[in-house]
Amino acid sequence: MLRHVLRSLFTLASTALVGSIAVFLLLNQLGGDVVTVFLGRDAAPVDVSHLREELGLNRPMFVRYFDWLGGVVTGDLGESYGMNYDIFDEILRRLGPTLMLTIGGLIVSIPLSLVLGSYSAINAKKVRSNILDVFTQVGIAIPAFWAGLLFVLVFGVRLGWLPTGGYVPFTEDPIRAIRSAILPVAAISLGVTSVFTRYVRTAMLDVMNEDFIRSAMARGRTLRGAALIHGVRNASIPLVTVAALQFGQLIAGAVVIENVFVLPGIGRLIVTATLGREVVVVQSLALVIMLVILILNFLVDIAYGLLDPRIRGKEPVNA
Secondary structure: OHHHHHHHHHHHHHHHHHHHHHHHHHHHOOOOOHHHHHHOOOOOHHHHHHHHHHHOOOOOHHHHHHHHHHHHHOOOOOEOOOOOOEHHHHHHHOHHHHHHHHHHHHHHHHHHHHHHHHHHHHOOOOHHHHHHHHHHHHHHHOOHHHHHHHHHHHHHHHOOOOOOOOOOOOOOOHHHHHHHHHHHHHHHHHHHHHHHHHHHHHHHHHHOOOHHHHHHHHOOOOHHHHHHHHHHHHHHHHHHHHHHHOHHHHHHHHHHHHHHOOOOOHHHHHHHHHHOOOHHHHHHHHHHHHHHHHHHHHHHHHHHHHHOOOOOOOOOOOO
């Protein structure tokens, strides 16, 4: 097991290093820079040179990369060029709305997909299952931002049931916080729920052909009862894995949803920093998001090693 953990740690570290290099190089090769944004295109060359030197942008690229990477390792992500805020503190300040979206999306998607996927599998040969499959295909095809705009138009503007934007911390006003979270969480979880539902349906169809399902039915249980008691638990195992892998998709969706619903989260910070050519902010945010996804994959890999001895290179001992 130790060898498996060390191998996974090496994969995590090497992937993070390669990813940091890719993020730094790609963002620093984009057209335009923060100096042009601050001073304008008609600025005097001496002013441009002075500001670039003041911000440290005149140094060689590899020097800037290692300075930035060293700061990341020590927890210092640097400061914004334009707004002069500490990037790490700003990420912590904006973490609430993003966690509300991503974790809220998982809390909604996982139970709902277990119910819908199990229902579709149990009724696989009936029309209702085909109708549900159509809805999941539509849910996968609809972009998150379009779903968000549609929800705002219908439930916010036309019906007036829910607020169309803004963020209220739960500690400040629980009722308003829940009301303001319903539409963005529904928009971001629509596609994820559809994906999870199809995974659960496929897993349930496989489980329903196992011997323990037939044994339960031989003891007097119906197919529905055997599937619900024994099948859902087994079908939920791959769902947890897919949920961890889909977390990156939720973060990507949060970038769009936060701008649709005017939420002051990390996704909105990325857009604001990109428009302001705040390269150091964008590359730090991209690295943090990448590290979160890599750590989740690492934990899933370790869990697999604990559950399946073949993955960690050790054959199970026969009793």
